[in-house]
Amino acid sequence: MNTITTVAFDADDTLWRNEEIFTHAQQRFFDLLTPYHDEDYIKSHLEKVQIDNISHFGYGIKGFTLSMIETAIGLTEGRINGYEIHQIIQLAKEMLKAPVEILDGVHDALASLKGKVQLMIITKGDLLDQEGKVARSKLAKYFDFIEVVSDKNPKTYSDLLDRYQIQKTEFLMIGNSLKSDILPVLDIGSNAIHVPYHSTWVHEQVDSKTLQNYDILEAKGMSRAMDLLLETYKFKGN
Amino acid sequence: MNTITTVAFDADDTLWRNEEIFTHAQQRFFDLLTPYHDEDYIKSHLEKVQIDNISHFGYGIKGFTLSMIETAIGLTEGRINGYEIHQIIQLAKEMLKAPVEILDGVHDALASLKGKVQLMIITKGDLLDQEGKVARSKLAKYFDFIEVVSDKNPKTYSDLLDRYQIQKTEFLMIGNSLKSDILPVLDIGSNAIHVPYHSTWVHEQVDSKTLQNYDILEAKGMSRAMDLLLETYKFKGN
Numbered sequence: 001m002n003t004i005t006t007v008a009f010d011a012d013d014t015l016w017r018n019e020e021i022f023t024h025a026q027q028r029f030f031d032l033l034t035p036y037h038d039e040d041y042i043k044s045h046l047e048k049v050q051i052d053n054i055s056h057f058g059y060g061i062k063g064f065t066l067s068m069i070e071t072a073i074g075l076t077e078g079r080i081n082g083y084e085i086h087q088i089i090q091l092a093k094e095m096l097k098a099p100v101e102i103l104d105g106v107h108d109a110l111a112s113l114k115g116k117v118q119l120m121i122i123t124k125g126d127l128l129d130q131e132g133k134v135a136r137s138k139l140a141k142y143f144d145f146i147e148v149v150s151d152k153n154p155k156t157y158s159d160l161l162d163r164y165q166i167q168k169t170e171f172l173m174i175g176n177s178l179k180s181d182i183l184p185v186l187d188i189g190s191n192a193i194h195v196p197y198h199s200t201w202v203h204e205q206v207d208s209k210t211l212q213n214y215d216i217l218e219a220k221g222m223s224r225a226m227d228l229l230l231e232t233y234k235f236k237g238n
Numbered sequence: 239m240n241t242i243t244t245v246a247f248d249a250d251d252t253l254w255r256n257e258e259i260f261t262h263a264q265q266r267f268f269d270l271l272t273p274y275h276d277e278d279y280i281k282s283h284l285e286k287v288q289i290d291n292i293s294h295f296g297y298g299i300k301g302f303t304l305s306m307i308e309t310a311i312g313l314t315e316g317r318i319n320g321y322e323i324h325q326i327i328q329l330a331k332e333m334l335k336a337p338v339e340i341l342d343g344v345h346d347a348l349a350s351l352k353g354k355v356q357l358m359i360i361t362k363g364d365l366l367d368q369e370g371k372v373a374r375s376k377l378a379k380y381f382d383f384i385e386v387v388s389d390k391n392p393k394t395y396s397d398l399l400d401r402y403q404i405q406k407t408e409f410l411m412i413g414n415s416l417k418s419d420i421l422p423v424l425d426i427g428s429n430a431i432h433v434p435y436h437s438t439w440v441h442e443q444v445d446s447k448t449l450q451n452y453d454i455l456e457a458k459g460m461s462r463a464m465d466l467l468l469e470t471y472k473f474k475g476n
Contacts (some may be wrong), residue, residue, distance in 0.1 A: 056331050058366035062300040069307065070327050073320035082316030085323055089308050093294050127365050128296035128388040145401075150366040163383075 002191060004233045006166050007113055010175030011123035011130065013197040016137055017101045022064065023199075025091045029068050032084055036076050046071045058150055060126035065092035096129055100137040105222030110142040112226060116235045121146045122160065122173065124180065152180035154187040161190070172233065174225055177204045178211070186214055191233065193225050194218045240429060242471045244404050245351055248413030249361035249368065251435040254375055255339040260302065261437075263329045267306050270322055274314045284309045296388055298364035303330035334367055338375040343460030348380040350464060354473045359384045360398065360411065362418065390418035392425040399428070410471065412463055415442045416449070424452055429471065431463050432456045 012018035026046070030039045037045075050067045057063025068088050072080045113119060121143055123130050130148045134140050145164065149156050161171055172191040175181025183206065185192040194216055217232065219225035250256035264284070268277045275283075288305045295301025306326050310318045351357060359381055361368050368386045372378050383402065387394050399409055410429040413419025421444065423430040432454055455470065457463035 056334050057300055058364070062295055062304060062364075066300060066303060066327060066330065069323065073324045073327075076320060078320030078324070080320045082311035082314060082318045082323075085307065085320075086311045086316065089304060089311075092304065096294050126296070126300075127386060131388055148365060150369055 001232070001234050002169050003236055004117055004172045004191065004229075005170040005236055006118040006120060006164070006172070007229070008120035008122045008171065008173045010173070010177065010181045011121050011133065012125065013176045014103070014174060014181070014195060015106050015121070015139060016103060016133065019197060019199050021095050021098045025064075025068075025095050028091060029072075029088065032087060033072060033075060033080075036079075042071070042075060045075055049074070058126070059124050060129055061092055061095045062126055062129075065089065065095075096132070100133050102137060102139070103222060105224075105226070106139070109222045109226045110139065114142050118145075118164075118166075119143045120164075122149060122152070122157075123147070124149050124152055152177075152184055154184045157185055157190065158188045161188075172229070174222075174229075178206045178216070179204045182216060183210070183214060186216075192217065193228055195222060195225050196220070239470070239472050240407050241474055242355055242410045242429065242467075243408040243474055244356040244358060244402070244410070245467070246358040246360045246409065246411045248411070248415065248419045249359050249371065250363065251414045252341070252412060252419070252433060253344050253359070253377060254341060254371065257435060257437050259333050259336045263302075263306075263333050266329060267310075267326065270325060271310060271313060271318075274317075280309070280313060283313055287312070296364070297362050298367055299330055299333045300364055300367075303327065303333075334370070338371050340375060340377070341460060343462075343464070344377070347460045347464045348377065352380050356383075356402075356404075357381045358402075360387060360390070360395075361385070362387050362390055390415075390422055392422045395423055395428065396426045399426075410467070412460075412467075416444045416454070417442045420454060421448070421452060424454075430455065431466055433460060433463050434458070 009015055029046070030042050033042050046068065049071045050064065053063060053067045053070070057066055065088060068091070069085055072085065072088065110119065119142055121134065125148065127148050134146055140146070147160060158168070161168055168189045169191070172193065173181055173185040174193045174195060176195055176197040178194060182192040182194045196218065217228055219228045247253055267284070268280050271280050284306065287309045288302065291301060291305045291308070295304055303326060306329070307323055310323065310326065348357065357380055359372065363386065365386045372384055378384070385398060396406070399406055406427045410431065411419055411423040412431045412433060414433055414435040416432060420430045420432045434456065455466055457466045
C-alpha cells in the first residue's frame, strides 16, 4: 500500500464543467456556418484545424477562437463577413466569463483531504483563463499549489515533482483525461485515479491497444474516487 | 550592502528582442487597413481595443491577434473580408515562430552569475509562447527556474518568493518595464535594476509623478547592469 503525501487534481471536467462551454460555443459556431455547409462537415474541419493549430496556439479558448475564425474563413472561401467573425470573438469573451460549475462530490472530496495531504491543481490551457476559473470557483482555499502547464506529458509531471520535492510514489493525480492526467503519471511511477467525464474531446482520446499496457484505477464520480483512494492508499499519519 | 541570493530576469525586451516582432506585425496590419483609414487612426484604435481586451485575453500574441481582428472589423464596419482576416491569423503564426534574438551582453551576464546566485526568468504572456521562446533562445541552461505569470504586481512577486522560500531583501529583478519589473518589486522591499529598452508599449508606461516616490537603479544595457549589480550588492560567499 503506497503512502500518498500529495494529491493533485486536473481542473476542467474534473473539478468543474468545461466541455459544455466548448460544445455550446461550437454549436453556435455551427449555426453561423450552416448556411454554407452541413454540420458534420464543419465539425470535422474545425477538429482538423484545431489539432493542426495546437502547436501554434496551445490549448485554451483563445487558440480555439482563432481556430474557429480560420475554419470559418476556409469553409466559406473567404465569403464570411466581418460581422459574422465578430460574433465568433464575442463567443470567446462569453466563454472566458462563463460561470464555473463545480462537479458533484468535489467540495466534500477536497474538504476531506485538506490537512491530510498536500493538495494541488495541475491544469493545462491559457494561464489567465485558468487562473480566472480557479478564482471564480472559490476552491483556491483548499489548494497548496496551482500549476498551469502548457502540456501534460511525463516530463511535465516529473519536473513538477522535482520542483516541489515530492517523491514519485507519494504523488497521486486525479483527472478525467487518460491521455493527460493518467497515463503520463503512471509512466513516471506515480499513482492516478481516472474519473471519466461523460464526453472526451477527440484529441484527448487514447486507443485501446495503448491502454492494454496500463493497470488503471477508475472511479465513477469524485465521491467514488475518494472511496477508492482510501481503500487503495494510505496517508502519512494514519 | 544587501546580499543577493536570487537574480530574476524579465524575458521580452530584457533577454531578447520582442517589441520589434509586435511592431513589424502591427505595421503589416496597418498596411492591410490603410485602404480604409489613416495609420494614426488605426493605431490609436488598436491600442484602445488591446487595452480593453487585456482583462479578457491577457498579454501575448493570441490576445493581440484577436484584438487586431476585432479592430479590423470595427474600423471597416464589417467590410473586411475573410481573406484579409486570414492574413492577420497568418501574422500570428509567423510571430509565434519568429527567431529569438538575444540582446547584447546577456550571454556574458548569465555566464558570470551562474553558480553565484540562483537564476530565474519571470515573464508574462502566453505560457506556450513563452516556453517556446525560452527553448529557442537556448538560454534555459542558465536558469534554475522559469516562471510565466499572467500579471506582474506586488502580490505576484511576493507569492513567488514565498513559494521558492527566497528572502525579499535577497531577491533582485532585472527588466525593461518600470511598471512590471521594477516598481512592484521595490514595493515589496526587494531590489531591482531597470534596463530600459528603446521603446516601451504604451500600456507599460508609468507617469513621472508615480516615479518620484521611487529610487531606481538604471543601467544602459545588460553589461552595465552587471557592473551596477557588483558595485551595489554582494553575493553569498564573497
